[in-house]
Amino acid sequence: MRWSQAFIPTLRESPADVESPSHRLLVRAGFIRRLGSGLYAYLPPGQRSLLKIAGIIRAELGAAGAQEFFLPLPHRHSVGRDTGGPARSGDGLSSVEDRSGPASAADIPHEAAFTELFRREIRSYRELPQVWYQIHAGLCDELRLKPGPRRLRQSLRMDSCSFDRDPSGLDRSYRLHYDLLCRTFTRCGLKVDTVEASSAGTDCSQSVDFVVRMGGGEDCVISCSCGYAANLECATSRISEVADEPACGAPRRVPTPGQKTISEVAAFLGAPATHQIKSLVYIAGDKPYLFLLRGDHQLNEAKIRAFAGNMAGRQARPDEIRELFGADAGSLGPVGISGMPIVADYALRGRQNMTCGANQDDFHLQGVTPDVHFRPVWADLRAAEPGEDCSRCGRPLGMYRATRIGYLRKLATASRESGAATVLDAEGKQVPVAVGNYGIDLERILSSVVELCHDDDGIIWPGTIAPFAVVLTPVNYRESVKAAADKLYEEMQGAQLEVLLDDRQERPGVKFKDADLVGIPYRVVLGAEKVSRGQAELFERASRKTELVDLASVIPALQSRLLGSVPV
RNA sequence: CGGGGCGUGGCGCAGUCCGGUUGAGCGCGCCUGGUUUGGGACCAGGAGGUCGUGAGUUCAAAUCUCACCGCCCCGACCA
Structure with a gap:
């Protein structure tokens, strides 16, 4: 391919809105x-x-x-x-x-x-x-x-x-x-x-x-x-152990005026996040689902799809929550809830004497024990986080x-x-x-x-997926250099090399910049002086190394390099 | 789908708040001629615009209002 005929619209400047x-x-x-x-x-x-x-x-x-x-x-x-x-x-x-x-x-x-x-x-x-x-x-x-x-x-x-x-x-x-x-x-x-x-x-x-x-x-x-x-x-990750006080009797309803978030309730009642039950309401296929987590854990939304008929759920809106629970999002809990699936994370299994919302604004329940005061379906809902312990070996996760x-x-x-x-x-x-x-x-x-193979000047393609294997760059496309370039171009094509001949009437700097930008793995440069001595420069894009090669051995040199660059 | 922002020659932008001397500019790119020629040259000349679309306000709209379209960002998290 001749560059003068090729559609390779390179840009000196970047367009707006590039993300990477x-x-x-x-x-x-x-x-x-x-x-x-x-x-x-x-x-x-x-x-x-x-x-x-x-x-x-x-x-x-x-x-x-x-x-x-x-x-x-x-x-x-x-x-x-x-x-x-x-x-x-x-x-x-x-x-x-x-x-x-x-x-x-x-x-x-x-x-x-x-x-x-x-x-x-x-x-x-x-x-x-x-x-x-x-x-x-x-x-x-x-x-x-x-x-x-x-x-x-x-x-x-x-x-x-x-x-x-x-x-x-x-x-x-x-x-x-x-x-x-x-x-x-x-x-x-x-x-x-x-x-x-x-x-x-x-x-x-x-x-x-x-x-x-x-x-x-x-x-x-x-x-x-x-x-x-x-x-x-x-x-997944290993669930950190939490020790509970023994539960005694029915849940106690306590006033928590204005305390909505886990941390607010923790401070107000002295109940650490690990002793609270986080209640999240999702709607999937027009049906509500109640998901329960330990207060210090985050829900992994990808994991709830299995419980919502494989449909993409969404968080319930405030008006939907009020209609379903009779309370706002800061005061929800599983006790006394029926008519919707209650799915609880494994981290709550075996726990007792916990704190959750009372489904009444400004009130929470204490002394709540899963499987006693409400009966959930157990599942893995929790988002693993870096720094937690690996569930296999116990070392910290990255x-x-x-x-x-x-x-x-x-x-x-x-x-x-x-x-x-x-x-x-x-x-x-x-x-x-x-x-x-x-x-x-x-x-x-x-x-x-x-993304992984580039430098300040442009792309660095591996030979296997580069658009061209080699760009042939006559410094000037005139006279003896042009003749040498045309001859080498023909020979490269005959040797089945995917070659791009930069026959444009551009200054050498422009040609070099474009070749680097496009990222063609090898560049053969022909200049008047070296051509007169029967030589060419062979430039490798990845290493930026140049070596002098006899014109007659350019093609074999390229062939051995390109073969060597193909793994397996 | 919700919230916010943007839309001006091919690309990147200024001008918009405060409507009128701005005959709508600038940089890059493009075309012609000349000088150049080993890392994005220089000089001279030139082409290229429904200022996103439509309506409205006004003596006058790139500039103000409304609607629509397109694009971007944030959120709802999708293969």
């Missing part, structure tokens, strides 16, 4: 442009890199025996309804309206389409295992969009499904994908961590996220030196921010009913198939690499 270094560099280097909130166009350099990533994924999946599909995007109601359930507002699915009907889900989970095909076409256990995948632009109805290429209405991703005849087969498919994702990320130049992921809402028995550590990441990971690592959404770029899920076969994929086993009986889901987000790979 990767966002700024991808825009400045001409890889992406925003077309709307959460909508980014990938320009030719960006598309080239995305295709490189897709190529790596296809190669790894192909080597593992997976087969690629091309699935339709705007499914009608019928597809996915059986298996994926109806599209609900706020469930992360976009919807569209068209001539053939009212709003229909525009983005049924890929496993719904795969499962549909499987049910129609696969009959016998002898046809298993199957691993099916597609690489496509999926839609996502983000509640909160952010500028930058990581929270999008649309994202390019790989989704795959494995179908096995039994759990041990699923174990193999899962392991296959685990290894394959690891190799894919490594080849893209990323170091990844695997962390336990929330299984809420996805109905799965095992769930792992692949994440890249980075400051601006949208996920939090709780981790421990013993190897425990989990997404904050599902992380936390870091990260971006999720891939996942593995084993679907729970037992709970799959009418929509389940089945086959006939050796005895001719219908048996459920063990299904796994796996995914990779290609755009996040791209932006994560830039």
Whole structure:
């Protein structure tokens, strides 16, 4: 490609509203442009890199025996309804309206389409295992969009499904994908961590996220030196012990005028936060839920989804709380409450003689004992926090921010009913198939690499996903230098090197700055003096080191370096 | 969905409070000519704007009012 003909619109200055270094560099280097909130166009350099990533994924999946599909995007109601359930507002699915009907889900989970095909076409256990995948632009109805290429209405991703005849087969498919994702990320130049992921809402028995550590990441990971690592959404920690005074008789109602928060009540009644019950009301699917925690603990909202029909709950409004409890939020408690589920965190189990709201403004109850004065459902609701003790080894937990770029899920076969994929086993009986889901987000790979691999001058691509392998930079595109550049350009193309010839009528400084910004791994510089001696400069972007090479050995030198830079 | 902010050549901004000498400017980029040519050159000339859209107030609106649209931030936390 000749740079004079290429569309690589580099910018000297940064646009406003950049949210991260990767966002700024991808825009400045001409890889992406925003077309709307959460909508980014990938320009030719960006598309080239995305295709490189897709190529790596296809190669790894192909080597593992997976087969690629091309699935339709705007499914009608019928597809996915059986298996994926109806599209609900706020469930992360976009919807569209068209001539053939009212709003229909525009983005049924890929496993719904795969499962549909499987049910129609696969009959016998002898046809298993199957691993099916597609690489496509999926839609996502983000509640909160952010500028930058990581929270999008649309994202390019790989989704795959494995179908096995039994759990041990699923174990193999899962392991296959685990290894394959690891190799894919490594080849893209990323170091990844695997962390336990929330299984809420996805109905799965095992769930792992692949994440890249980075400051601006949208996920939090709780981790421990013993190897425990989990997404904050599902992380746990050891519950600190609290000693209780023995309970005596029925709860006592005490006046607490104007005392609403946990800390106010603690000061007023002398009841420490650890001896209080925190009562939180959520509404999900028009139904109220009462969640109880120890006063010093925080609710993890991701964990409550399992109790709210997997729907996104919201905190109840003040008017709803008053209608349900006859009191305001500062005076709520579980005693005497019926007509709604009461879910209590494990940290309250076995406790006694605690303090909570009396469901009457300005009054609290003391001497309340769970399982005696109210009967909750027990669950893990508490948000783990850094500094608490690891539930495995007892050492203090750490936390870091990260971006999720891939996942593995084993679907729970037992709970799959009418929509389940089945086959006939050796005895001719219908048996459920063990299904796994796996995914990779290609755009996040791209932006994560830039986030982690750049310097003040621009992007530093790993050779595997760079838009071009080498940029050929004649200092002046004239006379002997032009002749040498044209000749070398032809030879590089003949050698299958992805070369960009900077034939623009620009000063050398502009060419160097642009090449650094775009981040092309190698640069071959041709200047009049060196060319007259049959030499060229070979510049490596990552190390910023230059060496003199004979013109005749430029191509072999590049080839050996590029091969060396490809891991696995 | 709630609260706040912004919208001025391709990009970044000033001007808006206090309506009128501002024929709407500046930096970067872009075009032409010339001088340059190893890390974002210089000189001269030039193109490019429904001041987000629509209505209103006024002798007069980028500037004041209302509505709508778009975008950004914060909150509700989503894959």
